Amino acid sequence: MKILFNGVKEFTKNEFEKNKELFKRLSKSQNPHTLFIGCSDSRVNPALITKSLPGDLFVVRNIANVVPFYRSSSEYLSTTSAIEYAVLVLNVENIVVCGHSNCGGCKALFLNDSELEKTPHTKKWVELIRNSKTKAENIVKKIGKKKDIEWLVEQENIIEQMNHLLTYPFIEERYKKGLINIYGWYYHIGKGIVYNYNVKNKVFEKIE
Helix, strand or coil, rough: CCHHHHHHHHHHHHHHHHHHHHHHCCCCCCCCCCCEECCCCCCCCCCHHCCCCCEEEEEEEECCCCCCCCCCCCCCCCCCCHHHHHHHHCCEEEEEEEEECCCCCHHHEEEEEEECCCCHHHHHHHHHHHHHHHHHHHHHHHHHHHHHHHHHHHHHHHHHHHHHHCHHHHHHHHHHHHEEEEEEEEEEEECCEEEEEECCCCCEECCC
């Protein structure tokens, strides 16, 4: 924990002082331009890879960057409520679904029940991305490159979650009217490269 305490001291002494005016404005309200839905993975830092400042991104993170299908419920829906708040209250202009290489959530799809018995909630959660594995397996059958299955699942999952966003009536309405943009990003950790999904050409393209 010492490293975290030292980090807080460093922030207060240096970073906060350098951006005092920004934090003064942010102390009264927030006006983020983008809802960033990413994975909880410790290696994925939304602000770092986008060079964003505090107040730019409204961030939602969970295992495998999942967007649950929209449903009205009396349950406590964490990701759904965050999406609702970002769109209907903060009026974000963009939504980014960002997946990444070496995703543990996607890898969990290949584990058997005994390997997941200690993490029943994780096992249940990744059911929401199971369709991504099916799609990736069908692609592998066509191209015959089984070694590509891992990144194919990760990328198909991003596309799947983009589609899930359109099950939210208030997002679908804004999207059709051109009032909100939906992006799918794939972050390659080892290369430091982010790819954006081209919806028209159905391919991930390097952002450069």
